[in-house]
Amino acid sequence: MPNTVSSPPKSVKSQRATGRVTLSDVAxxxxxxxxxxxxxxxxxxxxxxxxxxxxxxVSSKLGYVPDPAARALASQRSNHVAILIPLLSNALFxxxxxxxxxxxxxxxxxxxxxxxxxxxxxxxxxxxEQLLHRPAGLLVTGLDHNPVTxxxxxxxxxxxxxxxxxxxxxxxSTGTNDAAPYCVGFRQTEAGAxxxxxxxxxxxxxxxxxxxxxxxxxxxxxxxxxxxxxxxxVYEPTLEFLNPAPSSLALGGVMFEQIMQQxxxxxxxxxxxxxxxxxxxxxxxxxxxxxxxxxxIAGFNDLTGSDQMLPALTTVRTPRARIGEAAAQMLLxxxxxxxxxxxxxxxxxxxxxxxxx
Amino acid sequence: MPNTVSSPPKSVKSQRATGRVTLSDVAxxxxxxxxxxxxxxxxxxxxxxxxxxxxxxVSSKLGYVPDPAARALASQRSNHVAILIPLLSNALFxxxxxxxxxxxxxxxxxxxxxxxxxxxxxxxxxxxEQLLHRPAGLLVTGLDHNPVTxxxxxxxxxxxxxxxxxxxxxxxSTGTNDAAPYCVGFRQTEAGAxxxxxxxxxxxxxxxxxxxxxxxxxxxxxxxxxxxxxxxxVYEPTLEFLNPAPSSLALGGVMFEQIMQQxxxxxxxxxxxxxxxxxxxxxxxxxxxxxxxxxxIAGFNDLTGSDQMLPALTTVRTPRARIGEAAAQMLLxxxxxxxxxxxxxxxxxxxxxxxxx
DNA sequence: CTGAAAGCGCTTACAG
DNA sequence: CTGAAAGCGCTTACAG
Numbered sequence: 001m002p003n004t005v006s007s008p009p010k011s012v013k014s015q016r017a018t019g020r021v022t023l024s025d026v027a028x029x030x031x032x033x034x035x036x037x038x039x040x041x042x043x044x045x046x047x048x049x050x051x052x053x054x055x056x057x058v059s060s061k062l063g064y065v066p067d068p069a070a071r072a073l074a075s076q077r078s079n080h081v082a083i084l085i086p087l088l089s090n091a092l093f094x095x096x097x098x099x100x101x102x103x104x105x106x107x108x109x110x111x112x113x114x115x116x117x118x119x120x121x122x123x124x125x126x127x128x129e130q131l132l133h134r135p136a137g138l139l140v141t142g143l144d145h146n147p148v149t150x151x152x153x154x155x156x157x158x159x160x161x162x163x164x165x166x167x168x169x170x171x172x173s174t175g176t177n178d179a180a181p182y183c184v185g186f187r188q189t190e191a192g193a194x195x196x197x198x199x200x201x202x203x204x205x206x207x208x209x210x211x212x213x214x215x216x217x218x219x220x221x222x223x224x225x226x227x228x229x230x231x232x233x234v235y236e237p238t239l240e241f242l243n244p245a246p247s248s249l250a251l252g253g254v255m256f257e258q259i260m261q262q263x264x265x266x267x268x269x270x271x272x273x274x275x276x277x278x279x280x281x282x283x284x285x286x287x288x289x290x291x292x293x294x295x296x297i298a299g300f301n302d303l304t305g306s307d308q309m310l311p312a313l314t315t316v317r318t319p320r321a322r323i324g325e326a327a328a329q330m331l332l333x334x335x336x337x338x339x340x341x342x343x344x345x346x347x348x349x350x351x352x353x354x355x356x357x
Numbered sequence: 358m359p360n361t362v363s364s365p366p367k368s369v370k371s372q373r374a375t376g377r378v379t380l381s382d383v384a385x386x387x388x389x390x391x392x393x394x395x396x397x398x399x400x401x402x403x404x405x406x407x408x409x410x411x412x413x414x415v416s417s418k419l420g421y422v423p424d425p426a427a428r429a430l431a432s433q434r435s436n437h438v439a440i441l442i443p444l445l446s447n448a449l450f451x452x453x454x455x456x457x458x459x460x461x462x463x464x465x466x467x468x469x470x471x472x473x474x475x476x477x478x479x480x481x482x483x484x485x486e487q488l489l490h491r492p493a494g495l496l497v498t499g500l501d502h503n504p505v506t507x508x509x510x511x512x513x514x515x516x517x518x519x520x521x522x523x524x525x526x527x528x529x530s531t532g533t534n535d536a537a538p539y540c541v542g543f544r545q546t547e548a549g550a551x552x553x554x555x556x557x558x559x560x561x562x563x564x565x566x567x568x569x570x571x572x573x574x575x576x577x578x579x580x581x582x583x584x585x586x587x588x589x590x591v592y593e594p595t596l597e598f599l600n601p602a603p604s605s606l607a608l609g610g611v612m613f614e615q616i617m618q619q620x621x622x623x624x625x626x627x628x629x630x631x632x633x634x635x636x637x638x639x640x641x642x643x644x645x646x647x648x649x650x651x652x653x654i655a656g657f658n659d660l661t662g663s664d665q666m667l668p669a670l671t672t673v674r675t676p677r678a679r680i681g682e683a684a685a686q687m688l689l690x691x692x693x694x695x696x697x698x699x700x701x702x703x704x705x706x707x708x709x710x711x712x713x714x
Numbered sequence: 715c716t717g718a719a720a721g722c723g724c725t726t727a728c729a730g
Numbered sequence: 731c732t733g734a735a736a737g738c739g740c741t742t743a744c745a746g
Contacts, residue, residue, distance in 0.1 A: 377738095377739085379738095379739060379740085380739065380740060380741095381739080381740095391739095391740080391741095392741080392742080395740070395741060395742090396741090396742095399741090423739085423740075424738085424739050424740065426738085426739080426740090427738070427739035427740035427741090428739080428740055428741075429740090430738090430739080430740070430741090431739075431740040431741040431742080432740075432741055432742085433741090
């Protein structure tokens with residue numbers, strides 16, 4: 001290393017060429033063995049309380065910070081937590097990431113983010129890369145993964161918590177299937193049904209369902225919508241409008257126009273995501289279609305801006321920040337080797353009635 | 358490790374307890390020394406081409422993948438790249454992150470994300486944590502950092518590229534100041550001035566500037582607005598509306614109401630960010646104020662949804678995805694030890710004229 | 715161009 | 731409760 005000479009001679013007596021304060025430096029200064037320092041600093045049981053204190057004092061005086069790479073190499077476990085989300089262009093997942101990341105960092109973990117773009121093979125590849133870093137834990141969106149991915153997750157032995165979804169209750173009742181996965185989310189199907197029933201209760205009868213992106217959670221909302229309409233005896237299959245393209249305001253506008261053109265008698269539209277619904281609201285304004293008197297519009301997720309629309313958007317508020325945080329917390333528990341109180345945590349949802357319905 | 362017995366006996370002859378295929382495994386199978394394998398795989402010069410080929414073949418047959426932790430420990434350099442952004446709740450920074458992350462991953466680097474919340478001491482703390490991982494490179498938002506942070510960045514010797522901003526040209530002309538930082542962005546001040554001139558050219562005279570968050574880049578847009586108005590001889594200091602709160606649609610609505618109440622004669626408002634402008638547009642709709650005939654509204658950044666507003670929002674399109682990508686590319690160059698073509702890359706901006714002005 | 719050897723900074727059975 | 735020793739899986743001067 002070229003002229004370390006130029007740096008001022010510090011008062012610290014680091015032996016290493018790298019200039020880093022190491023475990024041995026602390027051990028020497030504290031007059032104990034490196035093993036003891038290692039144990040004391042990690043709060044391992046079986047260390048004399050007096051020693052712990054001394055070691056901690058010396059350690060912080062010297063400004064010692066453990067080297068993550070060395071630690072990972074020796075222990076075969078890093079302080080990284082990998083998180084897999086579909087997209088960064090959907091505020092939903094960003095909120096999830098933000099909350100999880102905040103919680104994990106507070107506990108001393110670095111987040112390794114992977115963006116799958118809803119592509120199963122990209123997800124698999126990302127997981128492989130992340131696993132190389134021997135993450136201490138794994139956070140993944142959804143419960144649907146291809147078999148290889150699932151196998152990678154299982155065989156890695158890395159604690160894993162799933163986000164945004166819960167296993168269907170019937171697969172849960174069978175005693176013989178795979179171990180129930182850890183997950184934090186809410187019942188997407190129920191949420192879809194609840195919003196639909198809410199629209200029915202307000203007197204709507206011809207309720208269309210309009211969706212984009214069509215990920216598994218969107219499909220569950222669709223099933224919820226279906227079953228609620230069937231319950232009420234007003235299910236009409238041709239009122240499903242599904243578009244696999246990514247969700248956006250612009251697409252919401254386009255879909256709204258199509259629906260109003262093709263099915264002018266529709267009296268409500270349930271959009272699977274707020275951005276679509278917001279776009280529909282803007283389109284209605286442009287087209288001079290009055291909401292909610294001519295047609296009611298509802299969204300899902302309560303994204304930012306929905307309360308500012310004209311009329312303000314009725315939607316389902318989903319606790320994504322709380323999901324991110326709770327999932328991180330559950331993962332921390334698992335990483336400590338403990339069992340979480342509940343392996344499946346249902347954080348629910350809330351219907352937000354505003355002026356668009 | 359409990360019953361590794363249960364896993365089927367592989368054809369691989371891994372010596373290690375961990376079951377990982379290591380460098381030595383490859384070396385043995387290829388009949389060369391570990392050092393040679395190491396060099397061959399990293400494409401170091403000074404290795405017999407024939408050997409390189411053989412080693413690569415063996416390596417991929419055995420499914421060898423280098424251990425990042427071991428590599429980081431031995432080389433004192435990881436394959437992490439740290440990125441520091443202010444917020445995840447602003448789409449601008451998410452776009453930056455998304456693009457940078459994509460580019461870096463393609464080159465084999467893992468992104469370590471740090472969210473500063475516009476807090477200088479949090480930024481410093483995050484940087485310290487990230488530096489522990491010996492990142493191969495650093496991407497940071499903006500050019501403004503507290504002295505300690507700057508010192509950490511410098512003394513770490515880690516290549517660093519700044520995002521979204523460029524040094525003022527006059528500080529550049531002095532030959533005696535600090536080495537010019539690497540950066541990719543555009544001239545915020547000029548963009549602010551350009552939009553203001555655009556409004557002036559369309560006949561507006563009493564142009565207010567409304568801003569939130571007030572980060573250094575927002576302030577530069579303010580300076581641009583000021584100088585353009587001064588040039589035109591219509592600068593009016595009381596038309597500055599600055600609010601340090603985070604930017605949002607709701608706040609844009611509130612600010613719009615205030616401005617129209619306090620200064621009804623204003624004929625245009627330049628909002629420092631599209632979310633504020635979108636909120637203002639919605640508020641105008643609610644209040645029955647017609648845009649642009651009574652007052653013109655312009656935003657900044659061309660965020661998603663701005664083209665869907667009613668009227669569609671005039672704004673400045675900023676190349677944030679391209680900035681993220683180009684900055685990552687520049688960083689990759691620096692990490693290779695090469696010099697980028699241009700240490701400062703100006704990616705410009707574009708005025709998008711729509712119906713709101 | 716290639717290899718033997720030391721070293722990166724920790725953790726973890728293994729003894730005591 | 732504590733320590734000596736081996737080992738995690740690489741890289742990198744140093745010789746040749």
